[in-house]
Amino acid sequence: MAGNGKALQPIIVKRIKKGGHAAHGGAWKIAYADFVTAMMAFFLLMWLLGSTAKGELEGIASYFSNPVKVSLMGGNGSGNSNSIIPGGGRDLSSAFGQRDSGDTERTTKELGAQMSRADMARKEQERIDALESKINALIAGNEKLGEYRSQIRMIKTPDGLQILIVDAQNRPMFDTGSALLKPYMQDILRTIGGSLGDVENRIAITGHTDALPFGNGDRGYSNWELSAERANASRRELVAGGLPDDKLRRVEGLAASVPLLPDKPYDPSNRRISILIMSRDYEDRMFPPALPAAPVPGAEPGVPDTPAAAAPAATEGPVSIVPPLQISANLTKPPETSHDHGGSKH
Template identity: 55%
Template sequence: MAGDAKKLQPIIIKRVKKGGHAAHGGAWKIAYADFVTAMMAFFLLMWLLGSTTEGDKKGIADYFASPLKVAMFGGSGSGDASHIIKGGGQDLTRQTGQVKAGDVESPRKTINLKALKEEQRRAERVRLQQLKDKVEKIIADNPKIAALGGQIRLDMTREGLRIQIVDENNRPMFDSGSAVVKPYMRELLQELGYVLSEVPNRLTLEGHTDAQPFSGGERGYSNWELSADRANASRRELLAGGLPDARVLRVQGLASSKLLETQDPKNPINRRISIIVMNRDAEDAVLKNLTDDEDAPADAAPPAASQAPAQAPPQASSSAPVSR
């Protein structure tokens, strides 16, 4: 019986239900996405309003106030008036707002070249006047050079600042018929070379003599060769003072063709060295002449040399006059 009771006993199955995490909701993600979208639209609207002109704003407002009227009859905000459909232009900002590159040609800026060149000339005149004042101060401050002050002449010419060193009977720059610079003139020329190295202008050196001719100078060594040799000797002293060689544009001997004292051609004042600090116009004219000479035909007659070759002067006879 006991065995039968066991067989009839019911079997009870207990199912244990374990607790789990609650399901995650996704509603906050949707809200956050909506918020970001709204902020992006807001900032985009602010940017568009900030980059639109007042005229465009008025046109847009008029269009949305009465779109059919603006589209049919035109008016502010109607876009390109040349379009076949009024109000259907390329862009509301075409005429009064921001214009795309290439849609409308930008106005060309006109430059007054004449006024610009005149301003450059004025600035150059001021710079050359400052150089003139500086040279005068150097002459006054140096006792040795100050003793030569009467032989130094500074003036402004059409070509620029001209510095002339003239002869005196008791203090010549060179011995008679010689191209060797006197020692007391070397210091002056070297000091000038140092000062002139500080300005960018190019230089012309001219040698001059009086009208006293050499014996047999017409076919031999004459005032032309002597004046060119003296100009070259002065150039070498300027270079010794620090002047760059590239700054010398022209060296020429003019003999007695340009006298200071025309009434007395043999006056010692006619024997001189001229140093011309050229302005831009004079420099351009010289360079143009040099270019024109280079472009001349090969069979054309060569121009007169600006630098005569150095030759030993012949021994002058006692009865023949000797150039100074």
């Protein structure tokens, strides 16, 4: 070939190496695992919400509605310091950043107080429900009182459980124009008084009349005095039935100022006795604790301003202490001739 003068052409051999098929993947497994994890977390959350008391849920919600700085920004290192000078804060021994735990402590206390109030409200509602069932059972189990069931009403209000004993057309609770109770009314009140003996809440009693004017009202005895006397007579029967006298917070007469049927001011149902088992919240709002007297400028602590304040003269008489019981009308009654009701019935 060389003799022929032709150059040899190189022979190029290309070897193509075929690889195997790539593995058919497992990416779907990762996505599926994420989905299962999310579903597990969701159902776990649902289970926790279902098994948590309402009061605790309210406390948790109030906490997240007022997040604190520490919970959002981390610990109390120098990165959280509001000062360019290392150290400072409430802990003067700290050399690295401020330590102000006041907000955290206050928030923790507020959260605890809110949860405590919610828990107390729930327990109080349970007690009121149990009391309502107890009174209903006592009345239903007493044949004598069962006849008057239509005149006894129990209403749950934001202020507590209200028990109303109302007049019927031909079945009054009191003698006409007086505070003398009918025998059946005595039985009802004593039964209710016995059921309230172990109740922790305080009691308020209110007397009401209809809008018929009292006979001879110009002599000073009106529906105001009559309603107050009837409320006080009811108090005596409740105490006789077993209600501790120190449970009473207020006894008052409102005459016809708060009718049960505003459109029918002369209806017998407006003549009623209201017994309110007060909720703690209502009692706190209506009867806040007395604030301590402000000190007199310049006076020495513990020393009265005048000798009269330290030792009253004997001519002043004994010091009267106002009891918790309040009667909101003048109970001074005129001579018996004023019981003539002038044709009206209360």
